[in-house]
Amino acid sequence: METHRDFAWFRARAPIAAIVAGCVAVVGIAITGAAKPLPGLDITQSGHWIYNSVLGSAFHVDGSGKYADARVPVPGADPGSPVAQGPTQGYVLPPSSVIEFGKSTLSVEKTTPSPSNEWPVAVETKGGPYGVYRQAGVVIRLGEASAKITVGGRLGDPVATADGRLWLHRIDDGLLCELAPGADRVSCPIVLPGRHKGSLALTADGPVFVDNDDDTVRRVSPAGLGEPVRLGVDVPETAVVAANEVDGRLAILDRQGARLHLVDPTGRSTGPVSVALPPGDYVGLASSGSAVALVDKGNHTLSTYDGAGRKRDSRPIPGGAEHPPVRGQDSRVYVDGADGAHVLVMDPGGAVNEVAVTGEKKPAETPAPSGNSGDKPASEPPPREPADRPIAPVQPKPQPKPQPKTTPAVVPASPPGAPRSVTASAGDGAATVRWGAAPANGATLTGYRITWAGGEKTVGGGVRTTTITGLANGTAYTFTVSATNRAGTGPSATSASVTPAAALRPPGAPAGLNVLIKTGDTDANVTWRAAATNGSPVTAYHVSWRRADGSGAGSASLPGSATARLIADIGIEQPITVSVVAENAAGRGPAATVTKAKGDTPADRSIVISRGADTTADRCEPPACGLIHIVMSGFTAGKTVSITCTTDDGVHGGKSVKIGPDGKLTVEAFPQGTIGRNVWISSEGVQSNKLTWK
Known part of the structure; x- marks a missing residue:
């Protein structure tokens, strides 16, 4: 991770020939593991990003070297904003917006509104990174394949498996949902029994669900839930579960009981390990895989424990303890100070070091011995250097002094070439246009002009993408881009045709x-x-x-x-x-x-009768003879019920009828021909009006 910044500084100061020579050397050494990869060659993301609101910048912390090695000016973001990183970009995530910056350019490149005005959970994983907005039930995938995915309902804390699958818990309706890498919608194949409350976590066998209601853990897969395994400890609804296991055990923080439980999710060990904690306000925990970090907000302290419950280290958190610990992809755990100017780094074994995030490059501290079990730090941090110097750039090795050469003739500037690879993607009444840099031809690019049927737009010379709004859905558009420098405007390049369309959204509530x-x-x-x-x-x-x-x-x-x-x-x-x-x-x-609940009375159901059509029956002739017109309402839809016809002389007859899908039925039955006799209908305890036959 740190090589992105070091190379950016190096590139700004070194001749092209030196860079090429350095690339060859580094690639040769990288095969043996003796050198850091160049930007674009790293596969996993290392280190941790933090936002310092006082300095208005995002800083990258090298977890192995224990110092901040890169800085990106990001003015105006909220204090405490989380930062997520992908292979080439980083993202500052205040509640109101998504601020994207380049990891090689070290500058802000784009700002877009967030899908919900709330603090998201940042998840760095294959196919991501993601921002999870738990109250709104929305996930955004950041990067080139950006997408907004509506999950629906409030969400618990997410977990991501090694292959980049994101698992989410829909709290309100008790569903577990899966978001595959690159997918634009979730699948929710699992219904929790009785909508039980709980938390998702990861073990070596994959995701599991820790159930607060019955104190069990179950394996999770697209095929469903596995058999419950008793945890042997009480897991209250306020408990916090570490997303990753520690030495094969799940770490569970009982905040109210001030206890740390380490339990075997397979149920094969002798039993759980429980550690009594000092009184405090515990805001969260995270696991490196072999140790667990626990943040006490009340005492501004980070404590670490191994999988057997032994204390490894304890450090005060400079600047205040407001944020729970987070696990990086380098298997270290990072705890941000509330002021954004300090980070505590827990190495995989549990030792803790402090990194100052103040614009200076600071050497690594001596790590704490792995056997430290006291409350004091394993070693005192060295005195801080003054914070008024910027981080020193990595300087290239001195190059041999070139021999004097004949100065070539100055080539005059000419208009730029055509922009490369112009593409467009359609949105709802909008389109996003992207292009590669145009050849500058001896003069700095001052702008790009984008034109389409019905409009045009001009952007700066450093811009490579823009969104065109106010387009008509259902109409095809092509976009033409040309570049300008001080010598003039060059030839243009045109995108393929795209057609904006109304955005599809999940349906509303029934x-x-x-x-x-x-x-x-x-x-x-x-x-x-x-x-x-x-x-x-x-x-x-x-x-x-x-x-x-x-x-x-x-x-x-x-x-x-x-x-x-x-x-x-x-x-x-x-x-x-x-x-x-x-x-x-x-x-x-x-x-x-x-x-x-039950309690609807039979009055909700009704039977109303009147004289129906004339008919002919045994010893019954019109005009005296006719059918009873029966209207039934409020009965159970689709249910077959019995109706009985009764007169002053007794039961006259009965039959079975099927209620309609709206709970109603209209039918004519039971021929009557005795003038002046009373008749009525009853069903399931409901009796109709009495009708005097005429």
């Missing part, structure tokens, strides 16, 4: 969700109105239900045309909660949820 439970029934009739399609037809409705105690849980997926579901034999001795979620091509939308 409207008018209602659960009807009748006295004497064991069924519940669920009805709703169609959800807003948001640009793509609803393809399915997903219905889930459970009793108040979590039992009787079930789910069903119905076609997009459905507006009702009968839940048979759910039982009504306790309230039931039902949720309905609509899905379209863009994913699943928010859930509509209702809780309903």
Whole structure:
């Protein structure tokens, strides 16, 4: 990671020939592991980025060297903003925006609005990085393949597997969802039993779910949940679980009980290890794989423990302890001071060092001995140097002094060449245009001009991408880009045609969700109105239900045309909660949820009768003879019920009928011909009005 910055400084000061020679030398040495890779050659990301709001800059911290080795001016971001890094770009993530900077240019290149005004969780992994906005239920993938993915509902802390798959916990409806690398939507194949609360974590076998409700852990895979394994400790809802295991154990922080539990997720060990913690306000923990870091906000302290619960180190956190620790891809754990001017670095074994982030290059401190179990630091940090010097750039080795040569004739500047590789991608009423740098031809580029049918736009000479707004959806556009320098404007290059289209969004919540439970029934009739399609037809409705105690849980997926579901034999001795979620091509939308108990009275159901059509029956002729016109309302949709006809002389007859999908039925039956006799209909304890036959 640090080589990006060192090479940037080197490139700014060295002749081209020296750079080429250095590249050859470094590539030769890199095969043996004796040199750092050049920018663009690294495969994994190392180190850690922190935002210092006082200096208005993002700094890169070299975790192995224990110093800040690069600085990017990023004025105006909120204090404490997390920073995520990808292979070539970095991203400062305050609540209101996403600020993108180049890791080789060390400058801000783009700022875009965030999808939700909240602090995101930054996840650095293959296919990412990602920003996870937990309250809004939205994930953004950063980088060239950027995307906004709506997950739906509030989210727990995410975890990412080694292959770059992101696992997310939808808290409100108890679903576990998977986002594959490069995917633009999530799959939610797992329904937690009874919508149990808990946390996701990673073990050597893959993701697991730590269940707060029954104190178990289960393996997670697209095929479903594994068998529960008892943890042997109480895991309250306020517990915090480290995302990665430590020496094969899960680290669980019981914040209220001030205890650190280290448990075997396989259940094969002798039992959990529990460590009593001093009183404090613990804000989080993270694991390096062989040690765990624990932040005490109340005492401004970082403490580390190994997988057996032995204390390895303890250090004060300069600048205040507001942020939980984070695990870097280099298997180190980083703890940011609240002032953004200090970082504590925990090496894989648990030793802690402090790095000042003040614009100066600071040598590494002596790491703490691995056996230190006291509360004092293993070694005192060396005195800080003054913070008024910038980080010293890495200087190239002296090159041999070139021999005097004849000065070539000065070639006059000419207009630039055509921009390279002009491309465009369509959006909703917009398009993003990208291009490669145009040949400068002896003079600095001063601008690029972008034209299209109906408009034009000019940007600076250092810009390589711009977004054109105000376009008509459904209309094809091509974009032409030309470059300008002091000598004039050069030839243009044109993109392929693209057509803006309205953005597809997941559907809205189903409207008018209602659960009807009748006295004497064991069924519940669920009805709703169609959800807003948001640009793509609803393809399915997903219905889930459970009793108040979590039992009787079930789910069903119905076609997009459905507006009702009968839940048979759910039982009504306790309230039931039902949720309905609509899905379209863009994913699943928010859930509509209702809780309903028994108590609807038979008055909700009604039977109204009147004289119907004339008919002929045994010893019954018109005009006296006719059918009873029966209208039934409020009954269980789709249910077959018995109706009975009664007169002043007794039961006249009966038959079975099937209630319609709206809970209603209209039918004519039971011929009558006795003038002046009273007649009425009853079904399931509901009696109609009495009709005097005329």
